[in-house]
Amino acid sequence: MSEEWMKRMNVGRAKEIVESAEMFNVTYEGTPVIIQHVDEATQVARIYSKTDPDNEREVPVLNLIEE
Numbered sequence: 513m514s515e516e517w518m519k520r521m522n523v524g525r526a527k528e529i530v531e532s533a534e535m536f537n538v539t540y541e542g543t544p545v546i547i548q549h550v551d552e553a554t555q556v557a558r559i560y561s562k563t564d565p566d567n568e569r570e571v572p573v574l575n576l577i578e579e
Contacts, residue, residue, distance in 0.1 A: 521576035526550045526557050537579035540571055547576070
């Protein structure tokens with residue numbers, strides 16, 4: 513199993529990050545992002561880029577990487 517695959521996010525961890533007061537290093541396609549919400553049923557996260565907070569989007573949780 514590749515190192516990147518082992519860093520891929522799961523729904524439980526994504527929810528922990530959303531509920532935490534701490535900042536975590538999470539990326540989506542190499543871009544640092546903030547996770548706003550996680551939908552457990554669809555396994556989709558609503559995120560935005562740290563450099564472009566007005567550009568929210570929904571992405572599969574598995575595509576998020578915790579650095």
